[in-house]
Amino acid sequence: MRISIIPCEAGYYRVMTAVGRAEQQELPWVEKYRPKTLDEMVNQDEVVVTLKNILKTRQVPHMLFAGPPGTGKTASAHAFARELYGEGYLEEGLFVEVNASDERGIQTIREKVKNLARSIPFGPIGFRIILLDESDQLTDDAQHAFRRIMEQFSTTCRFILAANYANRIIEPIQSRCAVLRFRPIARELVINHLRKIAGNEDVEVDEKALEAIYDFSEGDMRKAINILQASASISRKVDEKTVYQVLGYVSKGEIRRLLEMGLAGKVKEARDLLREMLYVQGISSSDILTGLYREIPDLNITEQAKVELIDELGELDFRIAEGGTPEIQLLSFLAKIAKKARS
Amino acid sequence: MQNIPWTEKYRPKRVSEVAGNKEAVENFLKWLRSWEAGKPGKKAALLHGPAGVGKTSLVLAYANENNMDVVEVNASDFRTAERIKQIVGMSSQQRTILGKKRIILVDEVDGIAAREDVGGLPALSRIIDETKVPIVMVANDPWDQRLATLREKSILIEFKRLPRTTVQAQLKRICEAEKIECPDDALKSIAERSSGDLRSAINDLQALAAAGKISREALNALGYRTRDKEIFAALAMAFNAKTVREGRLALEGLDLDPPSFFQWIFDNAPEQIPDVRVLSDALEKLARADIHIQRVNNLQRWSLMKYAIPLMTTGVAVEKRKLQPRFVKFSFPSKIRFMTKTRAEREVREGIAGKIAKLCHLSTRKAMRHMLPYLKCIVQKNPEEGRRLAKALGLSSEELSYLQRAGS
Numbered sequence: 140m141r142i143s144i145i146p147c148e149a150g151y152y153r154v155m156t157a158v159g160r161a162e163q164q165e166l167p168w169v170e171k172y173r174p175k176t177l178d179e180m181v182n183q184d185e186v187v188v189t190l191k192n193i194l195k196t197r198q199v200p201h202m203l204f205a206g207p208p209g210t211g212k213t214a215s216a217h218a219f220a221r222e223l224y225g226e227g228y229l230e231e232g233l234f235v236e237v238n239a240s241d242e243r244g245i246q247t248i249r250e251k252v253k254n255l256a257r258s259i260p261f262g263p264i265g266f267r268i269i270l271l272d273e274s275d276q277l278t279d280d281a282q283h284a285f286r287r288i289m290e291q292f293s294t295t296c297r298f299i300l301a302a303n304y305a306n307r308i309i310e311p312i313q314s315r316c317a318v319l320r321f322r323p324i325a326r327e328l329v330i331n332h333l334r335k336i337a338g339n340e341d342v343e344v345d346e347k348a349l350e351a352i353y354d355f356s357e358g359d360m361r362k363a364i365n366i367l368q369a370s371a372s373i374s375r376k377v378d379e380k381t382v383y384q385v386l387g388y389v390s391k392g393e394i395r396r397l398l399e400m401g402l403a404g405k406v407k408e409a410r411d412l413l414r415e416m417l418y419v420q421g422i423s424s425s426d427i428l429t430g431l432y433r434e435i436p437d438l439n440i441t442e443q444a445k446v447e448l449i450d451e452l453g454e455l456d457f458r459i460a461e462g463g464t465p466e467i468q469l470l471s472f473l474a475k476i477a478k479k480a481r482s
Numbered sequence: 483m484q485n486i487p488w489t490e491k492y493r494p495k496r497v498s499e500v501a502g503n504k505e506a507v508e509n510f511l512k513w514l515r516s517w518e519a520g521k522p523g524k525k526a527a528l529l530h531g532p533a534g535v536g537k538t539s540l541v542l543a544y545a546n547e548n549n550m551d552v553v554e555v556n557a558s559d560f561r562t563a564e565r566i567k568q569i570v571g572m573s574s575q576q577r578t579i580l581g582k583k584r585i586i587l588v589d590e591v592d593g594i595a596a597r598e599d600v601g602g603l604p605a606l607s608r609i610i611d612e613t614k615v616p617i618v619m620v621a622n623d624p625w626d627q628r629l630a631t632l633r634e635k636s637i638l639i640e641f642k643r644l645p646r647t648t649v650q651a652q653l654k655r656i657c658e659a660e661k662i663e664c665p666d667d668a669l670k671s672i673a674e675r676s677s678g679d680l681r682s683a684i685n686d687l688q689a690l691a692a693a694g695k696i697s698r699e700a701l702n703a704l705g706y707r708t709r710d711k712e713i714f715a716a717l718a719m720a721f722n723a724k725t726v727r728e729g730r731l732a733l734e735g736l737d738l739d740p741p742s743f744f745q746w747i748f749d750n751a752p753e754q755i756p757d758v759r760v761l762s763d764a765l766e767k768l769a770r771a772d773i774h775i776q777r778v779n780n781l782q783r784w785s786l787m788k789y790a791i792p793l794m795t796t797g798v799a800v801e802k803r804k805l806q807p808r809f810v811k812f813s814f815p816s817k818i819r820f821m822t823k824t825r826a827e828r829e830v831r832e833g834i835a836g837k838i839a840k841l842c843h844l845s846t847r848k849a850m851r852h853m854l855p856y857l858k859c860i861v862q863k864n865p866e867e868g869r870r871l872a873k874a875l876g877l878s879s880e881e882l883s884y885l886q887r888a889g890s
Contacts, residue, residue: 165874238845372864404758421850471769474762
């Protein structure tokens with residue numbers, strides 16, 4: 140086991156443990172440094188207080204963890220379960236993860252979740268916790284089926300639903316859950332955390348590099364740690380340039396190219412690039428939206444046109460959130476750019 | 483990964499394998515024999531005819547069979563006189579390297595744009611005068627005014643559309659080689675739809691074969707049927723619908739569900755509506771239609787589909803009518819081709835993402851988006867650390883080598 144003592148912001152010291160199984164040393168850092176206890180959670184004080192209260196009373200409700208990616212939803216579910224059941228929470232099957240986006244249909248709910256939910260677990264706590272990750276990916280039908288399961292098996296099972304968008308969870312489910320909101324993680328906290336990891340991994344990172352990582356991550360800790368690890372693999376001394384090297388690697392300026400194709404009216408080329416990004420590289424539409432939002436101010440069009448495009452972009456974002464097909468919605472947006480550039 | 487397009491995999495290796503156009507093949511051979519004898523009547527040949535009938539394949543097969551080097555240039559490679567002289571000029575003067583004979587293949591000569599490729603055609607014409615190796619040019623339309631000089635200096639060899647039976651026989655040969663079950667009537671309908679364009683027929687076959695077996699149902703699902711003209715007729719109706727009622731009629735009796743028909747319209751829209759300002763408005767209508775269609779999917783409420791249909795038909799047509807009417811051929815949805823072409827790559831990526839997902843408490847989808855790009859970066863920038871990570875994640879050597887190669 141490797142133990143390091145790391146200074147924390149409030150002037151006290153915290154012991155950070157990197158679990159010492161040999162292969163664990165080689166895990167992606169996001170996994171290696173996943174918070175193991177509620178106290179290790181970063182920036183989710185209200186959530187942590189609520190969860191601790193629940194632990195005290197042992198009155199566990201169904202819960203909905205809502206918030207952007209990389210803010211600790213899955214991690215706090217694990218930490219909560221560990222503190223509730225003890226170290227063996229996973230091995231003993233007291234806590235089970237189901238990924239809604241990998242099996243998003245009603246079939247998953249009917250079979251897998253239902254079978255899990257109805258069996259009584261062994262142990263002093265008479266119910267199991269099922270984490271339904273990315274539950275906003277479930278179809279409405281599946282959600283309705285799920286809602287009945289929630290009621291039917293509430294003696295043997297509690298659910299934690301994790302979702303990026305709470306509004307995509309149907310009302311009847313929301314009203315049966317305690318809703319815990321996760322926020323994007325604040326700048327200093329992301330940077331502090333990265334510093335700790337870097338210290339533990341014997342990597343030097345300068346201030347500007349940390350700022351750059353934060354700017355790109357926008358409070359998504361997973362992204363921030365991934366950028367740090369990739370940067371450290373390039374050089375043990377990470378500066379701003381190293382970070383940009385990684386960012387250039389991760390996205391090869393595709394968003395910029397999309398916009399240029401839009402401006403040039405090359406709709407078919409834009410469509411092909413979009414397909415490559417969405418279906419082969421698996422870039423999320425939300426990443427593309429964020430990128431577009433960032434690039435619009437630099438476009439060579441009138442300021443009025445930019446404002447109108449941002450309005451359109453908001454509409455685009457909403458439509459995709461509502462279930463519109465990203466490829467189709469995005470292409471329509473790019474064609475609008477072409478039109479604006481010509482009027 | 484065995485993901486070479488079949489059009490490449492099954493390109494003829496020998497002249498005798500070139501399908502159809504026997505007369506053209508004969509003329510081509512005669513001309514090359516005159517080169518062999520040292521006295522060609524004309525120093526260049528201009529092979530012309532519709533797309534996908536074997537013009538380029540013939541040249542490549544001949545070169546392969548006779549162990550010749552092919553210096554290949556197509557319109558996208560060169561632009562100006564300067565470039566042409568550089569690429570074609572030099573190689574036309576050296577008859578051999580390493581004792582090998584040469585042939586120069588200038589693809590898509592009719593694609594050499596007059597404006598951008600200043601002097602490209604005259605330069606080519608001068609090179610023909612001085613060449614010591616055969617120059618073969620390929621064009622769809624040889625009667626363009628700008629090609630007049632080149633025409634004079636070349637022997638013209640015409641290629642015709644391939645008969646349906648020839649296309650069908652080639653498809654059957656491929657099916658046998660690929661061990662794909664495909665009923666003859668399905669092959670027939672693919673062949674028929676290609677209108678004598680073997681390349682597009684092979685592409686369609688590969689797209690359809692994605693399921694491993696081509697059944698009537700697969701053809702139907704893609705709107706690809708014996709009465710295949712129906713779908714084109716429906717597209718024509720949709721793109722030209724004058725009223726909402728006409729737009730709705732386009733789908734009537736069509737054995738294709740509205741979301742599939744939507745894909746046909748969406749993928750054909752850029753060609754049908756060449757003016758980007760108008761296209762923009764048409765795509766907006768399609769984006770609205772998509773919202774309705776996705777509501778059907780998400781809420782499982784079929785009754786909402788009816789709102790999508792006028793948008794994707796008449797809605798697009800009213801935009802198209804703002805342009806001069808002109809006829810542009812419809813084509814098979816490019817999305818389906820794209821997904822077939824990238825299938826092997828997508829599978830490897832999903833495999834890798836699945837393994838990351840398991841270890842890191844993520845969905846495969848999230849692993850692909852949020853982890854894989856960084857892993858790729860590490861593997862490529864720091865191979866040693868990459869190998870350690872790959873091992874911890876349990877990646878196979880194929881998966882690791884994909885990461886090493888990917889996206890560079």
